[in-house]
Amino acid sequence: QVQLQESGPGLVKPSETLSLTCAVSGYSISSDYFWGWIRQPPGKGLEWTASIYHSESTYYNPSLQSRVTISVDTSKNQFSLKLSSVTAADTAVYYCARHRGRTEYFDLWGRGTLVTVSS
C-alpha cells in the first residue's frame, strides 16, 4: 500500500525558509510517477505549488517560482519543498501528492501538514 507522509516544522518565522519533506512508502520514488506539493490556506481552496519527475524535471507555479524549490532524495525515498522569504500568506496545510504524468491528475495524497508563518 503506497503512502505519503509529510513532515516539517509547524511554525516558521516571517522572512525565513519553510522546509517540508514527503516520505514515500510502498513505492519507489524513482519509478514512473511525478511527485508534487499542493497547499491550502485555512478555510480556502487548493493551490498547486510544484512537481518533480526523476530529479531532473521540475515544474513550478509561476506565482511562487522565484521562492520555491522542489527536490528528490532517492536514497531516502522522499521528496522535499523549500519556500523562501515566507509571509503570513504562506500559512497553509501543505499536501504532498502523486501524479502519473505531467498532464495527469493527482491520484494519491498525503494527510497534509499545517505550517503557520508567525513571529
Place this chain on the structure above:
Amino acid sequence: DIVMTQSPDSLAVSLGERATINCKSSHNILYSSNNQNYLAWYQQKPGQPPKLLIYWASTRESGVPDRFSGSGSGTDFTLTITSLQAEDVAVYYCQQYYNTPYTFGQGTKLEIK
C-alpha cells in the same frame, strides 16, 4: 493560467436526491489528439486530504460509488451525485491538468437539506 470556476459555491440537497455541481474552464481543456478532457474531480471532507473521484472528466476512480458521475467537454463540466448519502457531505473541487500551473476551482460545499 487556466481559471476554473465552480457553481454554485454551496448546495443543500435532501438525502436520496440528486446533487449537481458545475465547473467552467477559461480555456478549452479537450486535447484533440486523444479526445480527452483534462479534468478531475475531488472530494474533501473536513480534516482530510482531497480524494480523487473522477478523472478524464468522466472516468470514475476505483472504489468510488457509481452514484458519482462526471460529464462535459471542452470548457463546461458537471459532477452529478445521484441519490445523495449522508457521507457525501464535503467540499468538491474540479481541477484542470491540461497544462501547468495546474489549477483548481474554488470549491463547492455540499450539505444535507
